[in-house]
Each structure stands twice: as structure tokens, then as C-alpha cells.
Amino acid sequence: MGASAKLDRAAIVDAAFEVLNDEGLDGLSLRLVAEQLGVQAPALYWHVHNKAELLSLMAATFHDAGKFSRVEGATWRDKLILAARARRRAMLERRDSARVCVVAQPLHSAAEAEPQLSAPLLEAGLTRRQALSYQAAVIAYTVGWVAYEQSQAMHDFLTQLIDFDESFEIGLRALVSGFAEAAAG
């Protein structure tokens, strides 16, 4: 079904997101991704190790969206909040993105990604432990929240009782404002 442009990792990830939006995570198969690209399933294995790696690449998309934007004069609390909002926004653009994030195993050993991740918080005076803890908490909250937001049954029910945007903000602000300042252990 694909006007073939060129088969590489980027094209495969794009096609995978297409299938994900159409079929959901349960229906995401390499065969459908291949069909989307006008190619046979085994062809994908030339570019990608296996389905697990494809899922990791997809998850990395949202991870990238949650990177700190370089905002002048922003406190570390501001940075955490902006990054969380960006991550949620990117995730809400695609179906089942939270499921993808939780199911996928991280690409880089996390050891590689970490320096770049925590640098902006260290600049602001936090210890390494604080930076990692706070960041882990914010990411966990965000991904967990979107998981509920994207769960059909949950959504149908909660949508008439709470405002998702507003409630996400309440939790996010509560979380970040509750973190201790640089001095604490």
C-alpha cells in the first residue's frame, strides 16, 4: 500500500506509527508495517534488529520530545514542568503512546542518555541524585497519566467528571513544587 520512498529506519518508524494509529498496539505487527511500506516483512530485518527494537525507536520519539528546551532564566522547576508538558503533548498526538513507552525497553543503556538529561538541572544547582530523582518522578507521573488518559474506558468515564488538562497540571505543579531545594539530602 506504499508509494515506496526509501526504506530506512526513519521510514519504518513512520510506517509503524501509521499502523499504530490505525490498529492500536495490539494490531501493530511487522507484517502490517511492511505492507504499509509496500515491502515484505523480512525486509525490515535488514534495518531493524527485531520488533522490540522498533518499539524502542518509537518510544524514543516521545523521549526526545521530553527533552529540556533551552529557556533563558528558567528555574529547574520551570524546566521540569515545560519538559513534562512537551512530553505529554507529543504523546497525546498518537494512539497508545503510553503503552508503547511502558512496553518498550530503553534503547540506550540509559547511562548514555543520562548526562544530557540531567545537565540542565545540575546547572541550576541540584545534586546529581536530586536531578535524577526529580526527573524520574516527573517522567513517571507523565507517562502514567497519559496511560490513563488513553485508556478508552477510563477516558469515557473520567472525561465528564474532570478536565484532563487541568488535572494533569494540578498534579504536575503539586509534584514539582513539593521537591526540596538544592540543599536538602
Next chain:
Amino acid sequence: MGASAKLDRAAIVDAAFEVLNDEGLDGLSLRLVAEQLGVQAPALYWHVHNKAELLSLMAATFHDAGKFSRVEGATWRDKLILAARARRRAMLERRDSARVCVVAQPLHSAAEAEPQLSAPLLEAGLTRRQALSYQAAVIAYTVGWVAYEQSQAMHDFLTQLIDFDESFEIGLRALVSGFAEAAAG
């Protein structure tokens, strides 16, 4: 492989957790669950609609563990914190529990489960909206956190930099202490 006791939903869920611990979510198949019970796979369909329902039943286990315990004189903040700790503790007892929670679709339309869920918070004077928002935030944080905690690569890396128990507590307390008191909108 099963000394057959009696085949019912409870036995099937137990067997499924056994398989989950041995094989992880990827390896959790109805055929293996059936084998664990000394029975053929189609037999399960008499007791359970399909695999999705089985996953929902498994997720409900953790959901039950996160119910409010009736503690005298506990504030709503105390209640939220105790419930979150209990949920995390129950989840950490089994492999891939966070993945199960996120992949599974809720059993009850959530409309049924809700009254019992928010009652203890309403007693303490919160509005319904507040109760739902705060609870959703705490659950999202907890499930999201455990997801990272159970991710092998994340764990291996983070375990030498932060203390999971301590960091979970930091985020949890920050979150709950940041929620506004009963009056706010």
C-alpha cells in the same frame, strides 16, 4: 505440569501470575497458562472471555491492593500516601506488573469502581473533582514509577545512583503535599 485443584477464574489468574514471573509479559500465553494447570488452552475459554479479560483480572489484583485501608484519624493526605505505598508494594512482588496494568483495559466501567474509591476522600472534605484528580495523579505516579523500576535497563543503571524506595517517597510526598486543601477550585 499442574496437580489440578479446580479450574476457575482464581486458579487461572494464579497460574497466569506463575507464568508471568517465569516468562515475563512477552512470554505470557494462554497455552502456557493452560499447561501450568494441566489442561488444554481452549478449556480456559469456559471461564474467561479472552486473554484481554485475563489481563484485566490480573491488573485488578494490584488495583485492589491500592484500596484505602481504614485507618482511624488519617487525613486524606495520609490515606493517599498509604494507598500508594500499598499499591507499589503489591506490584513489586510480581514481575512486569506495571506493564500488565498499562496494557490491560479496566474491568469495571470505572463508573462502578469509583464510589468506593473516592468515598474515603470525600469524607475528609474534598470535593468529588478534587478526590478524582488527586487519586488519578497518585495512581499515575505510582504505576509510572514502578514501570521504570521494573524496566531492566533502567533498573541496572539507576540502582547505583538513586535509592528507589527513597526516591519514590520523595516524589510521593512532594505530590501529595502539593495538593490544595478542600476549599480551592
Next chain:
DNA sequence: ACCTGAACACCGTTCAAGT
């Protein structure tokens, strides 16, 4: 009522073989 056996459509993945 409850379970088996056989089958169906569909997976992820491998691998020889083509170009």
C-alpha cells in the same frame, strides 16, 4: 456443565536464494 482435538488465521523470526 466442562473439557479435548483439530483447525484457522495470524504472528515474529530465520535463511537460502535472488538481484
Next chain:
DNA sequence: ACCTGAACACCGTTCAAGT
């Protein structure tokens, strides 16, 4: 280097048939 065709072991699920 990059893709196809055919195959393997394994799925979830259905359904007639047994007891």
C-alpha cells in the same frame, strides 16, 4: 547491499465433539 519466498514454531480463538 538489500530484498523476496518459503518455512518454522508459536500465537489467540473457534467449534464440533466428547463426557
